[in-house]
Amino acid sequence: MKISEIARLVDANIYCKGNEDTDIRCAFACDMMSDVLAYVKNQAILVTGLVNPQVIRTAEMMDIPCVIIVRGKEPTPLMLEIAADRGITVMNTKLRMYSVCGILYNHGLPADEGE
Amino acid sequence: MGALHLEYTVAPDDFSRAGEVSGIVKRTLKDLGFPPAVVRRTAIAMYEAEINMVIHANGGKITADITPEEIMIVFADQGPGIPDIDLAMQEGWSTASEDIRDMGFGAGMGLPNIQKSTDYMDVQTTVGVGTTITIKIFVTQ
Ligand SMILES: Nc1ncnc2c1ncn2[C@@H]1O[C@H](COP(=O)(O)OP(=O)(O)O)[C@@H](O)[C@H]1O
Ligand SMILES: [Mg+2]
Numbered sequence: 438m439k440i441s442e443i444a445r446l447v448d449a450n451i452y453c454k455g456n457e458d459t460d461i462r463c464a465f466a467c468d469m470m471s472d473v474l475a476y477v478k479n480q481a482i483l484v485t486g487l488v489n490p491q492v493i494r495t496a497e498m499m500d501i502p503c504v505i506i507v508r509g510k511e512p513t514p515l516m517l518e519i520a521a522d523r524g525i526t527v528m529n530t531k532l533r534m535y536s537v538c539g540i541l542y543n544h545g546l547p548a549d550e551g552e
Numbered sequence: 553m554g555a556l557h558l559e560y561t562v563a564p565d566d567f568s569r570a571g572e573v574s575g576i577v578k579r580t581l582k583d584l585g586f587p588p589a590v591v592r593r594t595a596i597a598m599y600e601a602e603i604n605m606v607i608h609a610n611g612g613k614i615t616a617d618i619t620p621e622e623i624m625i626v627f628a629d630q631g632p633g634i635p636d637i638d639l640a641m642q643e644g645w646s647t648a649s650e651d652i653r654d655m656g657f658g659a660g661m662g663l664p665n666i667q668k669s670t671d672y673m674d675v676q677t678t679v680g681v682g683t684t685i686t687i688k689i690f691v692t693q
Contacts, residue, residue: 468656469653469656469657469659469661470656470657471600471656471657471658471659471660471661471662471665472659472661474596474599474600474661474665475661475665475668487655487656489567489568489655489656490568490569490571491567491568491570491571491603491655491656491657492656494570494571494572494574494575494599495571495599495656497571497575497578498571498574498575498578498592498595498596498599499592499595499596500588500592515568523575
């Protein structure tokens with residue numbers, strides 16, 4: 438699934454664009470960054486309600502190409518600065534986490550179930 | 553490529569910058585052409601250890617020694633030390649404050665994940681003196 442398709446499905450506002458051709462195969466939803474570091478095994482996108490620079494640094498460490506921020510929270514300027522430099526797409530949506538996950542899952546984007 | 557020696561200082565109490573060094577080293581390893589799994593394992597272990605330096609100690613020093621066969625990173629701080637390392641290595645055990653948890657860390661997953669992500673991990677710690685963690689990742693294609 439393309440990132441532009443994901444943005445359309447969850448009615449997201451894109452703040453920062455990375456590589457638009459990346460083929461997204463799975464997703465992981467979480468507010469604890471240590472869990473992202475422990476459980477993401479594939480090239481997943483991250484759905485989160487957390488807004489701070491560590492969200493983007495975590496994405497960088499895990500080669501996560503796209504972060505979706507839920508519940509209408511706004512990414513901070515520092516988050517966008519780091520994301521732009523690392524080529525990470527950042528978007529937000531007014532939808533809640535469960536809705537975002539449900540919509541993407543229904544459209545064929547599975548969970549990152551590990552190795 | 554020969555041997556590469558890198559040294560960094562991690563600032564105390566600057567949560568927003570925690571992870572900068574891990575990012576620099578990760579990009580260096582990627583640019584040098586190390587296998588993706590080696591780059592990722594190093595990045596995960598480094599980032600958790602760097603975050604620990606900022607949230608549990610008062611920053612510290614990170615040195616990286618990189619050869620084609622092995623990546624060795626040493627994290628040295630002069631923080632409070634770890635009174636019971638066996639307990640600290642257990643998944644889910646954390647002394648982090650609610651504030652830290654609100655920022656997405658403090659799940660007690662860091663040290664165990666550093667262990668899982670590396671081929672060698674050594675923790676030297678003395679209460680009131682500081683903590684030095686050495687990790688190694690062996691390069692296999
Ligand atoms: N560099 C350090 N200095 C002092 N204490 C530390 C350090 N690193 C880890 N610890 C202690 O070990 C515990 C477990 O660490 P970790 O597994 O990374 O979990 P977390 O950081 O989420 O609490 C921490 O809560 C803290 O008490
Ligand atoms: Mg930790």
